[in-house]
Amino acid sequence: MGEIHVESEFAPLRTVVLTQSEVAFGETMLHSRDMDFLPDPAPGRFGAGQDFRDADPVGQRAWEKERDAFRAVLERHGVEVLRPRMLTAAEKAAAGGDGYANFFVRDPFFTIGPVVVEGSLRFRHRRREVLPVRDIMRHRVMPSACTYVAVPMPEVAADDDASLGAGPFLEGGDVLVLGKTVFVGMSGLASNAAGAEWLAKLLRPQGYTVEPVRLRPNILHLDCALGLVRDGLMIVCEEALLDGIPEPLRAWDRIAVSLDEAMRLATNGLPISPGIYVADPAFATIGDALGRRGIAVEYVDYRISRSFGGAFRGSTQPLWRA
Template identity: 65%
Template sequence: MALPSPELPDSAGTDGLGPFLEGGDVLVLGKHVFVGRSGLASDNAGHRWLAKYLRPQGYTAQQVLLEPHVLHLDCAIGLVREGLLVVCEDRLPQGIPVLLRDWDRVTVTEEEAEALGTNGLSISSDVYITDPAFARIGAELIRRGLTVEYVDFEISRSLGGSFRCSTQPLTRID
């Protein structure tokens, strides 16, 4: 099943009605799915469609509000492993989602988040890939027992995407 084709803006420039749902706004944590919404990408109609589609399989979908300048949820939160996340709390006007509030966190600055510092790739519960530009974030993850692999992704990041954008992982098998 695919997301229905969205109603697009008309020639008068009015906004379409969606649904809009973009991969960077979707973070999967077991049977719980977080869907970001800033007004730039995924919208309420996309969230409602996903929630309705996933409900019969036992999933819940929770909308997470983002500041208006943030393109996607993975530009504010990165799920590293169960109990550990990287996050730029300044990008979350309602704070970290309740389900994640007790997790250990590596706090990311607005500048690091703008450069996609939350958009690394967790390839197992023990190994995380990020750009060498985020050595400070990597050092915090190493301090928490992870192996951090650095891959220069500067050119891709300059075009607006990083590791998670390049892979769109839905599940990880350890």
Template identity: 60%
Template sequence: MIFVQSEFARLQKVVLAESEFGYPLEVRASDLRFLADGAEEDSIANRGRSFAEAYPDLQLQWETERKVFRQTLEKHGVEVLTVRKLTIAEKEMSPKDGYSNFFTRDPFFVIGNTVVEGAMRFLHRRHEVWPLRDLFLREVYPADCMYVAAPYPEIADERDLTLGNGPFIEGGDVLVLDKHVFVGNSGLASNELGFRWLSKLLTPLGYTVQSVRLHPEILHLDCALGLVRKGLMVLCEEALLDGVPVVLKDWKSISVTLDEAKNLATNGLPISEEVYITDPAFRHIGEQIEQEGIQVEYVDFRISRSFGGAFRCSTQPLLRA
């Protein structure tokens, strides 16, 4: 069965990311503004290399983070599926752009019983869905669900810093709350055309799809807003340019600063309405969540966070109900 009811419905089956990244030969500084200082210099210094080649010790630490995260999920009864690694041919597809296979949240997402292949904005992530398709053969094709892919983004002129009209629609921007779906748009990932495409898909299925404008240094909506359980959220209000959506106005919020949001403070992962995973760097947030009667698990995710994603980014649920 494939079905996602909400961000905090009990997590039963999930896809966990791999830990692969290849630096591009050409660096676009405008696409790195959501990362920590020094990202542009690091990308220039390691052009054309893999992260494992550039930082073998950090690569092992990164893989260990994911291993501990998996153990934490399994401890709570979650079935964890893994992604295969990229082939040599896939890595060499576009050396100019680099490659990635590190966050399963964005290349595809699940809303209700609809599985959607996204359309990625960053060039090094355009083909990140490839290693996931082997998993789709086993899990998605046999299941009683709908499976669609967003249109492949257009190829823009090299001088076009927007990377064109897209459409761009990425799972990190998509938050599910029963029949209400929020879609973020900061200019870095999903865009207006991606929102329109997803609305066209979901509205006939009875969903309300709402666009949420984001601060330009926030990559995805889940970097500004995390739904912990019904009535409780972790929120960076400064990152929501039009304020808190009306549907969430009455929810209790645990506030974070813009700097904390950029560091992935809202990107924890609810296993259920009773259990939540976050990084010990955000223990002060975890303690506030614990005061609401929720068990908080802590996993050090500093290497994963250095790539612009954390626990939600590293997973894509197939069953939350």
């Protein structure tokens, strides 16, 4: 059985959880301004409470094929790929009018060094998204020498509270690991200050520093604005970072992307190792820039996944990168 440890965003990937493709949106979410981060949203193609599988069977099959193609690339490079189970009928029913999700495993849990954290998701339809991962926690995380904890349950918000409450909220898409430095994005759509403060308290005794990164309000997660490719190289949308590039990264070489490209998930590729990177062919210019820097690029068409607001990093959560 492999270890549980994530040293950085680009340390060689050995074991990863790859997401499933299940989602249904509640009425409130479909018409919320919180969905404005999607430039060409798939949710417009189906109604409240309707599973995408039922609304668009052809699109569903194509979506699943995207994930299968991505899996094939990972396995070809020797990565062990684990999958969450599917949602049960009881879990879907328990979601009621909020909807449900099992489609971007990056967010409901994350790994920092030898610490596995179950997150606390802001959108109501995603608050049970960790449940399909619990079998993996039981069989892979629990037997390991790692620490396994969960963010406190978020406060209950009134139905008409557009903020969705005080949290704490902490989502894996906002958490980027660089050795003992952890960056946490905060846009108002996902992780918030209460979540970042909780994480800092958790990790401080182990020598970690948590660096909050403020984002524009139409950027869902930090990994939609910043990608760490290898030591000293990043893909970044500076316009999305309200306080500019975080100080520990300011001397790094950078591949710049526009705000429009960032909102289409240009920074959300996935390093398999410091020399291999997975990207969408829609961003071939980024691939070319990586190639000029000696990095091999694997292309997978991921347009349907991107229409739901996530790409390669969002579809995966590493358990072992070292």
